[in-house]
Amino acid sequence: xxxxxxSSPVRDVTSSCSGGGARxxxxxxxxxxQLFPVEPRSPLEAATTxxxxxxxxxxxxxxxxxxxxxxxxxxxxxxxxxxxxSLVSVFDDFxxxxxxxxxxxxxxxxxxxxxAGPNAPRxxxxxxxxxxxxxxxxxxxxxxxxxxxxDGQVQTLLQVLAAARAGKSLDEAIAQPRWRSQDGDLVxxxxxxxRDALAQRGHRLSEADAGAELFGAVVCAGLDDRRLFAVAxxxxxxxxxTSS
Numbered sequence: 086x087x088x089x090x091x092s093s094p095v096r097d098v099t100s101s102c103s104g105g106g107a108r109x110x111x112x113x114x115x116x117x118x119q120l121f122p123v124e125p126r127s128p129l130e131a132a133t134t135x136x137x138x139x140x141x142x143x144x145x146x147x148x149x150x151x152x153x154x155x156x157x158x159x160x161x162x163x164x165x166x167x168x169x170x171s172l173v174s175v176f177d178d179f180x181x182x183x184x185x186x187x188x189x190x191x192x193x194x195x196x197x198x199x200x201a202g203p204n205a206p207r208x209x210x211x212x213x214x215x216x217x218x219x220x221x222x223x224x225x226x227x228x229x230x231x232x233x234x235x236d237g238q239v240q241t242l243l244q245v246l247a248a249a250r251a252g253k254s255l256d257e258a259i260a261q262p263r264w265r266s267q268d269g270d271l272v273x274x275x276x277x278x279x280r281d282a283l284a285q286r287g288h289r290l291s292e293a294d295a296g297a298e299l300f301g302a303v304v305c306a307g308l309d310d311r312r313l314f315a316v317a318x319x320x321x322x323x324x325x326x327t328s329s
Contacts, residue, residue, distance in 0.1 A: 102157065102158065102159040102160070102304055102317075102323065102324055142286060143286055143287050144271070144283075144286050144287040144288040144289075155174055155175035155176060155177075155178075155180075156172060156173070156174035156175075156176075156216075156233035156234070156235065156238075157172070157173050157174075157233060158170075158171070158172050158218075158231030158232050158233055158302070158303075158304050159171045159172075159173075159231060159304065160228070160229035160230060160231050160304045160305050160306040160307075160315075161229070161306050162227075162228075162229070162306045162307050162308055162313055162315075166308065168220055168227055168228065168229045168306070168307055168308070169229055170218035170219055170220050170229035170230060170231045171218060171231065172216050172217075172218050172231050172233075172238075174193055174195055174216060174233075175191065175193045176193050176194050176195045176197060176198075177194055177197075179191055180192055180193040180194050181193060181194040195214075195216060198214045198215045198216065199212055199214060200212075215235050215236050215238055215239070216238065217232075217238040217239045217242055218230075218231050219231070219242055219246075221246070221249075221307075225309060225310055226307055226308060226309040226310070227307050227308050228255070228305055228306060228307025228308070228309075228314075229305065229306055229307055230242055230245065230246075230303060230304070230305050231303070231304055232301040232302055232303045232304070232318070233298075233301060233302060233321070234265075234298075234299065234300075234301035234302075236266075236267075237265050237266075237267070237299060237300070237301055238301065240263075240264070240265055240266060241263060241265075241300065241301035241303060242303070244258075244261075244263050244264070245258045245259055245303055246258075248261055255305055255316050256316055259303045259305065259316055259318050260318075260319060262274050262276070262277045262278065262295060263300045263301070264277065264279075264283070265293075265299050265300055267299060269289060270289050270290065270291040271283060271288040271289065271290055271291075272290075272291050272292070272293050272297075272299060273290060273291075273292060273293075274292065274293060274294065274295035274297075274300070275292055275294075275295070295320075296319070296320045296321075297320075298320075298321060300320055301318070301320065301321075302318040302320045302321035302322075302323050303316075303317075303318045303323075304316070304317055304318065304323055304325070305317075305325075306325075313327055314327075315327060
């Protein structure tokens with residue numbers, strides 16, 4: 086996913102990427118505010134969201150989300166003002182098991198993330214998928230976000246964007262403790278600040294190390310008041326850098 090950004094030329098290129106252990110790189114503190122305005126909904130979006138009933142006070146037992154490997158996220162911004170959020174994923178082991186000798190690669194089977202019915206892939210729609218690259222606009226900044234994590238991608242980005250919308254810097258929003266819905270449990274790290282509140286709502290809680298792969302590894306790059314920045318998660322193997 087990419088968008089051109091109207092801005093004067095800048096001298097640097099910045100990027101951030103993730104895959105899977107430790108992080109290094111730059112962690113500036115760009116300002117963030119409200120998210121970009123929501124575009125008019127398509128008939129599919131209206132049909133799938135208007136009928137959705139959510140009880141905010143009580144958890145609903147569910148199963149389904151689970152972790153997968155083989156995904157890498159890249160977020161980058163360049164001196165032309167173009168911002169890109171990209172995800173590369175093989176999905177299952179060996180992907181589709183189809184080898185392309187000319188490119189020396191195996192094709193992925195990421196289309197398995199689509200479903201039938203209203204969420205079937207077709208032109209001029211936005212079917213839900215576990216791959217969730219994101220580009221965000223605020224009054225003062227434009228930035229790209231991406232994370233590995235299979236079904237957890239949407240969950241991870243939701244928590245980061247909600248924290249940013251509440252006024253936290255992107256550094257803080259990305260570094261904060263996370264939860265992850267997986268196999269009927271709500272997985273949290275030890276000492277999660279919302280542990281008691283989540284338990285009171287009926288979630289079946291389990292714990293994983295705060296740096297566990299299931300919590301994703303967010304990367305971010307963009308422009309803040311015409312200044313390039315990059316932010317990398319401390320989880321997994323991530324990197325943030327700028328180059329002039």
